[in-house]
Amino acid sequence: MSGAPRGGRGAALAAASALLAALALSACSVFATNARLARTEASGDGVLRIGMLLDNTGGQAYLNNAQQTAVELAIQQANSAGGHKGRPIEFIEPSVTSDTAAAARQLVAAKADVVIGPTDSSRAPAAIDVLDKAKTVLISPANLDPALSGYSSGGYYFRTAPSETAEGAALVALAKEGDAKSIAVLRQKGTYGQTVGDAVAGAAKAAGLAEKGSGEFTGHDAGAAAAAAQAAGTGAVVVVARDEAQAVLAQVHDAGVPGPKLLLADGAVAQYGTGLAGGALDGARGVVPGVFPGSAFQTEILKLSPGLRDMTFAAEAYDAAALAILAAAEAQDDAGASIASHLIAVSGGTAGAQGSGGRTKCTALADCLALESKGKTVDYDGQSGPIAFDANGDITTASFTVMGYGADNMAHQAGTQAVAR
Secondary structure (H helix, E strand, C coil), X not given: CCCCCCCCCCXXXXXXXXXXXXXXXXXXXXXXXXXXXXXXXXXXXXXXXEEECECCCHHHCHHHHHHHHHHHHHHHHHHHCCCECCECCEECCCCECXXXXXXXXXXXXXXXXXXXXXXXXXXXXXXXXXXCCCCCEEEECCCCCHHHHHCCCCCCEXXXXXXXXXXXXXXXXXXXXXXXXXXXXXXXXXXXXHHHHHHHHHHHHHCCCEXXXXXXXXXXXXXXXXXXXXXXXXXXXXXXXXXXXXXXXXHHHHXXXXXXXXXXXXXXXXXXXXXXXXXXXXXXXXXXXXXXXXXXXXXXXXXXXXXXCCCCCHHHXXXXXXHHXXXXXXXXXXXXXXXXXXXXXHCCCCCCCCCCCCCEEECCHHHHHHHHXXXXXXXXXXXXXXXXXXXXXXXXXXXXXXXXXXXXXXXXXXXXXXXXX
């Protein structure tokens, strides 16, 4: 690219040329630094390899099992349909570690083209910093931190889970379904409470709901804030808490807030049972990111892992692997750069360089691969619902599972809530 002209043809021409050069450089920069928007040429070695970053230990280890089984299922189904260009897709056996950067380097050394994970948003930057330099795609099925939308990744980072900002719109939608005309946001002091609380407040304003009685509290000391919300006569009370949630909800109940008014952000959704007074949550609702897998998907998952008891993020992990496989098939190349440049398109997004017009909707991985083998372009809507990545690698339709509570303070699936971003 050439720079601005140097003198001799007039200030106006120089200024115009400088502007055109700047715009051209800007356009080149976008395509050079965002692999999601680039057009690429085949550069892979002919074998599609998928690895995983597993980061949960102790009581949270069940999240690893659900995600790994889901990824293995997608690979198994794709290999039954012919693999990638007639060769089996390889799964790189993961290790569970808290050293995310080291695990990412090991995957690069193992020639991973795509990595699924991590679960914890705080571990994503360490993985991104390693993988983007290697031009290896990273797709998280569980990262919720909205700040990751702007994290510098060279365009190699995507996620199939909605960010916490979308959760605010989902909670407000539930409030409106309950005919609430006003809303109070009780947020626990800290990053989570601030992020989700602000998202709820912003969504409420956009939806025309008055905000009154809102307050912030520290730790589990929510009594005064809850009492103020109840005294304000607000129609719905949203509790945004993650730490000591049971103690928080006990104080909200003691302040006289009835269950039907309560809406719980995902950090407060749990099975409380006798840990709370009988009926404390009767009529309350909450949301958790993603959708609960359908029965057919559950059956397939349990064939691979009969002892699996929890499928949190399984649908999102399966979709992450399925989209990577479909992107590689459309690109006819296993290189990370080629996969990154086709992910927006196969997900149904409109921002990518590959275009979205004329794509055929499909929901089963085998069916989508069959369409691609016939030269069709696909728009995959997966186990977690519509995805449609944007230029930041975020999904543009966020799906949540609605959980309802009865008199026993136990959560049960009560439906789904989808919100457009």
